[in-house]
Amino acid sequence: MTELLAGMRVIEGSAFVAAPLGGMTLAQLGADVIRFDPIGGGLDYRRWPVTADGQSLYWAGLNKGKRSIALDLRSAEGRELAVSLITAPGPDAGLFLTNYPPGGWADYEKLAVRRPDLIMCQIVGNPDGSTAVDYTINAAVGYPLITGPSDHAGVVNSVLPAWDLIAGMTAATGLLAAERHRTSSGRGRLIRLPLADVALAVLGHLGQIGEVTINDTDRPRYGNYLYGAFGRDFVTADRRRLMVAAMTSRQFRGLVDATGVQNEVTDLETRLGKKLRSDGDLFEAREEIAALLETWFAETAYAVAAERLTEHRVLWGPYQTMREMLEADPRGSVTNPLFAEIEQPGIGKLLTPGSPLDLGAEREPPHPAPQLGQHTEEILSDVFGLSGAEIGALFEKGVVASG
């Protein structure tokens, strides 16, 4: 196995999703990612879902493959250890990822005194540094008002913390890009990553800013219809639900052939006075198209529909609960090389994903998350070169802990 980022060391002072995901992404590619936490755990240490014993499945999920050191961050001595860790020498070190709020002991200005070429990625809420989280940002950028049934009066929050997840990956990208630049220029830098900007940038990337400012449209709710092409959920005769999509004219022809509605579509085209070719045409005629397909699906058993859709290379898939995905779909099992079943300390045997970046034969299997403070002693020894006696004294004073 080749670990792509072997040798790189990243220090992480973090909680919740974005920063931990950024660090874990680098850890799963082989970097030595050291997460420091207050003794007893940070704000996310008990975050749900938890097991019956109160062990956080969430914390275990977001810290796989990292090393953990627990420090008394309320004491000057504990904070000094954190600063020393962040600014430790070495060409592959000096990378710090955090979502700690600005203005404290871990400010870039102060840290850069100790290591001028430090690269720090600091995830903040708003561009002005004020607090905002995935849920409040999602409310602000409009998606809850265009998600859900078209006759729904309220808002529909996202269950997936998508902005946090995208931000975490953006942070990983930013650290690698800055480190590449440092290799040639010798220069470190502070990179601020406002979570709100991650969402606002996506509005621009997907054309939704222009939709408002150029087209003068505030997009309404389209329910489960895919925007800008054809796609929707359908229910089969045996009450299974599936998602069907056609992004291109070839895919639409496949869908028409699979469902045998050629004549009906020809009639529809006559009625509309145009061929349904472009994705825009498909979107505009979505309700008429759906009405034709609804009838077919309602009369067709799932197994038959599945076979015909696949045969005609239609984009489709069943709706499944998470349990169904994990119990019945081979993608959600060790059949998929993404996964291995590993022993997660404190939790037990757990189906665990590695990096989705598939390096083939060189793919690294997933590693468990550490227990809090599991590597405290090891890190004090291998990063700081402290002796057993010095380490013992730190434990005795309560400046560090192994749990």
Next chain:
Amino acid sequence: MTELLAGMRVIEGSAFVAAPLGGMTLAQLGADVIRFDPIGGGLDYRRWPVTADGQSLYWAGLNKGKRSIALDLRSAEGRELAVSLITAPGPDAGLFLTNYPPGGWADYEKLAVRRPDLIMCQIVGNPDGSTAVDYTINAAVGYPLITGPSDHAGVVNSVLPAWDLIAGMTAATGLLAAERHRTSSGRGRLIRLPLADVALAVLGHLGQIGEVTINDTDRPRYGNYLYGAFGRDFVTADRRRLMVAAMTSRQFRGLVDATGVQNEVTDLETRLGKKLRSDGDLFEAREEIAALLETWFAETAYAVAAERLTEHRVLWGPYQTMREMLEADPRGSVTNPLFAEIEQPGIGKLLTPGSPLDLGAEREPPHPAPQLGQHTEEILSDVFGLSGAEIGALFEKGVVASG
């Protein structure tokens, strides 16, 4: 201005969201990203939203800062140009990002004959290489069944193509990590990135696999409640809607103080026989807590609520439509250094985001997307070193085009 990735060259053969976003992310950090397309445009060239003239705001949004070359990919000569572009020499080149389906002329094995240290990131649908898209994957992993009002009977599709967006950022990370490794090892590689694995990995990262396999729970719909802590939408006396969250005990105390429900919460704690301290406690008592707050919000004007929540450092924010974000919220304007208003060819003046990675004074302002084939001539000259006459001949034969 410093462009972090200046010098790096990435070739992109792509359509839709994930691969174009990955390339654009690198372009916005300074890489020379060359997107090649068939003459007349690829499958996403007219994708909605489009302007009244049919110009795609979506295509413009996902290709900012790239160079564009248009090739006749149906001809052997056009494909040869694409292969030469992908495998062109140079230590900072030889990076290829694509979501073209496996098995064609752009297979890694064939390309690596020409440049053995080629790094290629190929986004595919399923881990076995079969087709899947954001919408069908989202259906398969369970979110549409746990999104939306708790009494909703159907599924709620995501309007945001979150898996595509996360995949695009994962691809950018993968390319940078592989290039870092190549710099020391000299080795290129193929990285496959199955979109389904991006989603499945997130189920593991957020603890949702353990929720099923360890806790034996298939998470139900919790409506707009934030899972595992306290959070929900509330409506004020003047009918404005806002999102309120408390992830920690301090944040919850702030919320209680802001809304003046101290006595009611004390009564509730007595009734429940425990203090509401941990985020898990808050989640379990979410309906009782919400009932207390609902009354307060219903009697309080938005302006007053906003002031009190902010004063007590509560996590909160208004729900806004995209138009409201762009017309009334300073974050959605040039006040935010993320944005500049630039001239987008074919579209006009457009509020355009740069990279959300904020490099401070060295932040690069956003560049427009190219017009299709805008750089065909320039690329033939500066990458291949062709003469004016040679380039003219290629145009004449229709092997290349500038539109």
